[in-house]
Amino acid sequence: MILLVGAVLLLPSTAHASGARISSGFALSSRDVTAMIQPLPKSVQERILADTEGFFQLVARALDERPDFFLLVDKAHALPPDYVPPDLVSPADYSLSVSRRDVTLRKAIMDAAVQMSRAATADGVTLLFSSGYRSYEDQQSVYRREVETYGQAAADRESAHPGYSQHQLGTAVDFGSITDAFAATRAGKWLALHAEEYGFSLSYPDGFESVTGYRHESWHYRYITRAGTRLQKEYFGDIQQYMLEFLHANRKMLEEKRRSH
Ligand SMILES: [Zn+2]
Structure with missing residues (x-):
């Protein structure tokens, strides 16, 4: 019997001795890796x-988790109008604080949401779940209302066209007031520090509008699993968009080149 050894990757000169060989669970050449990370910012590549x-x-x-936790939904990547998560539930039924009774989220993220909420409560902070899943039609009305109120340019900085909203995934949550004031609240500060420990990631961080397409939304978090928040923080400069783009572009190849485990 022949044992499969890990793929051999040749690293460019780094902290390791030049030409150091390392193994990984993927049969990828250094050329494959270079091509995969090429679209990313230099600092992330390094x-x-x-x-x-x-x-x-x-x-x-991250690949072991459900793929739909990592679906790229942004200004260039839409969900089909009829995409509806299969397992919507009411967070209120899980003793979470909701601003409206009709807030729904995917059952698949409720364990994480409940744990996060309990941890916040233990720290004396209440997390108010103000908005969750939005259907294509709901998003259509939200967007129209924003355009009517603020004009199209301003609306496009914080409201998605129908089909292009992370809320249609049922794994994105708007907390608290859903306004800029949220960042300075105790809940806003608590989430900024701890959400990642429960697999929730700030989708639209401050200073990255040119990358994410949206201005800073201190209230909008998306569940991407604990593996996802670690990957994002440790290797992608803590920018969800970079990580989701990387997985979107390379998932097929990564799955093909993954060694049996
Ligand atoms: Zn949102």
């Missing part, structure tokens, strides 16, 4: 190349 093995270990863990 971070990945400095610890390729650790990077692919976390990528493997």
Whole structure:
């Protein structure tokens, strides 16, 4: 019997001795890796190349999670109008604080949401779940209302066209007031520090409008699993968009080149 050894990757000169060989769970050449990370900012590329093995270990863990937790939904990537998550539930039924009774989210994220909410409560902070799943039609009305109120240019900085909203996934949550004032509240500060520990990631961070397409939304978090928040923080400069774009572009190849485990 022949044992499969990990793929051999040749690293460019880094902290390791030049030409150091490392293994990973993927049969990828250094050329494959270079091509995969090429669209990413230089700083992110360097971070990945400095610890390729650790990077692919976390990528493997993210691939073990449900793919729909990592679907790229942004200004260029839409969901079909009839995409409806299969397992919508009411967070109110899980003793979470909701601003409206009709807030719904995917059951698949409720364990994480409940744990996060309990941890916040233990710290004396209440997390108010103000908005969750939005259907294509709901988003259509939200967007229209924003355009009517603020004009199209302003609306486009914070409201998605129908089909292009993370809320249609049922894994995105708007907390508290859904206004800029949220960032300075206790809940806003608590989430900024701790959401990642429960797999929730700030989708539209401050200073990255040119990357995400949206201005800073301190209230909008998306569940991307704990493997996802670690991957995002440790290798993608803590920018969800970079990580989701990477997985979107490379998932097929990564799954094909993954060694049996
Ligand atoms: Zn939102």
